[in-house]
Amino acid sequence: MNCLQVNKYLSKINSKFLEKMKISVFLVCFLPQTNMENRPHTTVILAMSADGKIADFNRSPARFGSLNDKLHLEKQIASADAVLFGANTLRAYGTTMIISESILLQQRTKVNNHPQPVHIVISPSANLNPDIKFFQQPVRRWLLTTSVGASAWEKSSAFDQILVFETPTGEIDILAVVKYLASVQINRLAILGGGELVASFLELDLIDEIWLTICPLILGGNNAPSPVGRKGFLSALTPKLQLLEVSTVEQEVFLHYGIIHQSEVNLKSQIV
């Protein structure tokens, strides 16, 4: 029995029990991940201060972007099938960003899209306050968690889906996650932060584009988060970017980068 067959078999025997709880458990198979086309196109969208911080040292919600920046973010969200954000981002805001511009809503319904993309929060602990406004917002909510995290929400209807993709060490298996998202027709994924989530995707070379809005303020602070958190990269091994476009609207600069994927770097070095 290969990995796919094992997954199918497990999902059959589990389905009745899990269906009740709207939990999908996936056995993670450690096949080498060679086909990176088998995942959604991913775009990170963040606003940052002129000194490269995405929030203040209290990790307060970042509300320093202008209305132009809000519209820019809405446009990016409107072109996505799903948005993904880290638990700390949800904890900071208590809400998620929904599309409210009527033209964007019309464009989505015209092509038979749901008015709002799926909103996915990643949280192994699933330690989220059920009273936050997020749970009343008119969106489809998915929780990406561990089996331990899932158990806290199994009796609740707060999430439309609870997805568990675990490695044998109990961590969330991001490669399995993106593969699954592609399999359920999530072809465009918008990553809305924060820095920890972005770092984990960058480490796996899973990001295709980055939008950064530079806003006219300085936040400073050694502990204020930046667009890419975690340990960071050594300069020799850093992900490389290609500047695709730059525009200035009033006091803000909108930077749009493409990521040069490791496979492209390898190909170039072979040609040279």
Ligand SMILES: NC(=O)c1ccc[n+]([C@@H]2O[C@H](COP(=O)([O-])OP(=O)(O)OC[C@H]3O[C@@H](n4cnc5c(N)ncnc54)[C@H](OP(=O)(O)O)[C@@H]3O)[C@@H](O)[C@H]2O)c1
């Ligand atoms: N300026 C902007 O555009 C912008 C946008 C978004 C957020 N922010 C700011 O950024 C701050 C939050 O960023 P952050 O870096 O602290 O956190 P984050 O990435 O939002 O969330 C981190 C948490 O998400 C979960 N998580 C993220 N990536 C994971 C992965 N690969 N595997 C497993 N779990 C993962 C973990 O949840 P558990 O806690 O459950 O373990 C982790 O503790 C807030 O202050 C917010 O205001 C700014």
